[in-house]
Amino acid sequence: MNIGEAGRASGVSAKMLRYYESIGLIPQARRTEAGYRTYSTGDVDTLRFIRRARDFGLPMDRVKLLVGLWQDKNRPSREVKEIATRQVAELEAKISELTAMKDALEALADACHGDSHPECPILSDLAGAAPTPLHHEAAPRAGQRFSAGRLP
Amino acid sequence: MNIGEAGRASGVSAKMLRYYESIGLIPQARRTEAGYRTYSTGDVDTLRFIRRARDFGLPMDRVKLLVGLWQDKNRPSREVKEIATRQVAELEAKISELTAMKDALEALADACHGDSHPECPILSDLAGAAPTPLHHEAAPRAGQRFSAGRLP
């Protein structure tokens, strides 16, 4: 199998195949006399494994660990589970971060009339001021500032 | 105010200040005779606005739009609300994507003993096979494959 066929069979683009090889995620492919990379069905299995691991949002280094564990028939499942659990925790953290953003922004959007008038709590909030004190109303901040730090 | 002070006052690093200037998000700062950038308190307000907009996960181009609307005293709030609403929708999409990942991976991790034995449903699933057919059990796929495409 050449690189295009292996890519179609595994769901990994040829470009990424070469990249994965360059960063050492997969070993250097064997070559034909002309220099073409060749892949076995076993290689394709590995690539599909990688592809699916990436679908879980795992970064490259963790995927690399997993591939190593996968190929080690005597690995303790503890190590695998630990990687997965850490990933779940990170996904949860990211999710709650995004959710906080979404909720705050949604509250601001709901408070905005969205008509032809210029006053808008969204902009007022972003500017750090009370929402457009046009009529001397004491309006509370629409969205709680959800996090002090920048996104990671 | 020089760039360091403006950065501390706005929560934007000096590096990013130069970057924002280079991409045209903020206008070119005035300079002292020696070439130092100088910032007014108004500039700092704008930077803080930008910083907060970024906290909502808004990409640069949308932040730029918002800054423009903010500075236009006659903007219709409709335009602002539309940007916010779109951002909320994208955050929601991202959240459900991450949630699907998390749920699937969590289910696999729960099914994994996490002990010293090698059999592990996580790896079996990633390999696309039934989870380690050691005892000829017909075990279903632990995690639903949640999405066909790659992450955006």
Place this chain on the structure above:
DNA sequence: TCTTGACCTTCCCCCGGTGGGAACCCTTTT
């Protein structure tokens, strides 16, 4: 007055993953 340290300037490289494309070589089909 001179030195020192903190700051500023520009410039380039790095990250993660991925896509685009140029220039050139190889294989397969018409």
Place this chain on the structure above:
DNA sequence: AAAAGGGTTCCCACCGGGGGAAGGTCAAGA
């Protein structure tokens, strides 16, 4: 024999920054 459709390497771009080198500037203390 030529053309199409692979392959190969190499470089560039994205986004939103961080790190750091080389050199200029400013303010405070000896």
